[in-house]
Amino acid sequence: MRLPLGECAAFVRRRIAKTLKREGLIVNAKRVLRLMRADNLLSLRAKPFVPRTTMSRHGFALRPNLTRGLTPTGLDQIWVADITYVRLAEAFVYLAVVIDAFSRKVVGWALDDHLEARLAMAALDQAIEARNPAPDSLIHHSDRGVQYACDDYVERLERRKIAVSMSRPANPYDNARAESFMTRRAAKRIRSKPRRSTARPT
Numbered sequence: 735m736r737l738p739l740g741e742c743a744a745f746v747r748r749r750i751a752k753t754l755k756r757e758g759l760i761v762n763a764k765r766v767l768r769l770m771r772a773d774n775l776l777s778l779r780a781k782p783f784v785p786r787t788t789m790s791r792h793g794f795a796l797r798p799n800l801t802r803g804l805t806p807t808g809l810d811q812i813w814v815a816d817i818t819y820v821r822l823a824e825a826f827v828y829l830a831v832v833i834d835a836f837s838r839k840v841v842g843w844a845l846d847d848h849l850e851a852r853l854a855m856a857a858l859d860q861a862i863e864a865r866n867p868a869p870d871s872l873i874h875h876s877d878r879g880v881q882y883a884c885d886d887y888v889e890r891l892e893r894r895k896i897a898v899s900m901s902r903p904a905n906p907y908d909n910a911r912a913e914s915f916m917t918r919r920a921a922k923r924i925r926s927k928p929r930r931s932t933a934r935p936t
Contacts, residue, residue: 794883800899801875806836810867813841813896815876817854820845830854830881832861832874841865854881855890862894869895877901 751763806812812835819826830853832842842861846853858874874896876882882900891898 830857875899
């Protein structure tokens with residue numbers, strides 16, 4: 735007995751086995767699975783779209799990781815920065831944050847619908863205005879993304895005499911503090927509040 739292609743695609747393998755059994759053909763679900771795989775009848779689940787937030791292939795200078803082995807003992811000694819995406823009902827938006835590594839509190843953030851360097855710079859400007867760190871007292875650590883390596887961002891840090899530090903390639907553990915915040919707190923809090931625009935959250 736042969737089932738039409740449309741019917742095969744509509745049944746899961748156990749239901750197909752039961753259907754064949756009612757027709758007098760004794761076949762188990764595993765055999766149905768093998769036959770469906772052989773005839774390319776298994777549906778493929780599309781992977782959800784995940785926007786890229788780190789673009790590390792660029793022509794800007796990269797900086798070494800200055801935070802390895804360091805444990806901050808007070809505020810405004812190490813800031814960590816990162817960008818993540820937030821899935822809203824109608825679109826994606828992007829959240830840039832600057833976190834104080836000692837207090838683990840956000841000292842600057844920005845939310846928008848683009849990944850341009852000005853998103854990261856808006857978060858940095860807010861952090862500098864809020865904390866006003868003393869010259870030569872602070873390390874700013876980030877990944878190697880173009881937003882953080884570009885001339886405008888680095889010049890803004892150097893103008894304030896803030897040391898520039900970047901993660902090693904393909905090593906997310908170097909920026910674990912920011913990654914942890916993004917995973918557990920920031921995106922979850924924003925997703926929990928229904929939004930139809932990219933207005934700044936309250």
